[in-house]
Amino acid sequence: MKKDITTIPISEVFEPKEGCPICCLRDMLESRLVEYVLGPSMMEPDVRMETNKLGFCSRHYGDLFSQRNKLPLALILESHLAHIKNSDLKRDTDLCFICQNVDSHTEKLLANLFALYGKEPAFRHLFSQQQLLCLPHYRLLTTRAKSKLNKKIQKDFLSACQSLAANHLKDLHRDITHFCSMFDWRSNSEDADWGTSKDAIERTIYFLTSRNV
Ligand SMILES: [Zn+2]
Ligand SMILES: [Zn+2]
Incomplete structure (x- = not known):
């Protein structure tokens, strides 16, 4: 996966001072991942293998389904069904490609947040001013x-x-x-x-x- 998809400057999330900044971070990651899954990832065999295997949770199927172009989602579902068929219907229903990626990238971005908080008094002030x-x-x-x-x-x-x-x-x-x-x-x-x-x-x-x- 290209790095720029999940690169989010922490200040961009905290500057607006509206709502919960970590919700804002998660929403940005989610919408970028939805776009990525239905777009560029279709051309990346290793990511296709992962989406075929994991599938998505109902919330993220909902997000994928709400996009205008239905063909990429249908192709993903076709491969995912083939995967389930080949594994004798074994599928862990808790798995989701987007949830997994949101979680792992959130952890990385939180590491940036803590580093910033540790060294920048201006960021500490910005943090305290959140809604x-x-x-x-x-x-x-x-x-x-x-x-x-x-x-x-x-x-x-x-x-x-x-x-x-x-x-x-x-x-x-x-x-x-x-x-x-x-x-x-x-x-x-x-x-x-x-x-x-x-x-x-x-x-x-x-x-x-x-x-x-
Ligand atoms: Zn939140
Ligand atoms: Zn999910």
């Missing part, structure tokens, strides 16, 4: 930090992660509580104020799962 960290990525970052950052920087990093996730959780909790209270008969008037709570369910599910409903 939020979703819960799955809060867990990912805080787990990895323990082996990737020295003690002093680690403390600073963990507390930055903590406030990004905890502050967002506090806002969500307030909004979802307000959302529930809107169903109380006392709020049942036309001018009842929803405040910022109208999409509290969607935002809460996103925070908990890192995916939009």
Whole structure:
């Protein structure tokens, strides 16, 4: 696989300060991999061998299927079915070529992130200014930090992660509580104020799962 497909400058992901930056990183990797699977990878026999063997999860089949040109996907499915037929229907349904690549490239990009965090005060500041960290990525970052950052920087990093996730959780909790209270008969008037709570369910599910409903 060509390196430029998965090369993403960390600052590009953090500069917009919108949503969870690690979700943004994952989304960029996913969309590049979808394009790659349906385009250039068709000409690379070693990658074709891998997609034939692994197949995809339902989310990523969905992404591949939503693209306009159906022929590359049909060709991949044709080879994948042939592979399953030849292996007596043995297929591990947890496997996915895109998930595997997103995971391995995320690890590499996180190594760049930690290196940057360790040496650049400006990046540490940019990190602390993010809008939020979703819960799955809060867990990912805080787990990895323990082996990737020295003690002093680690403390600073963990507390930055903590406030990004905890502050967002506090806002969500307030909004979802307000959302529930809107169903109380006392709020049942036309001018009842929803405040910022109208999409509290969607935002809460996103925070908990890192995916939009
Ligand atoms: Zn996230
Ligand atoms: Zn997948």
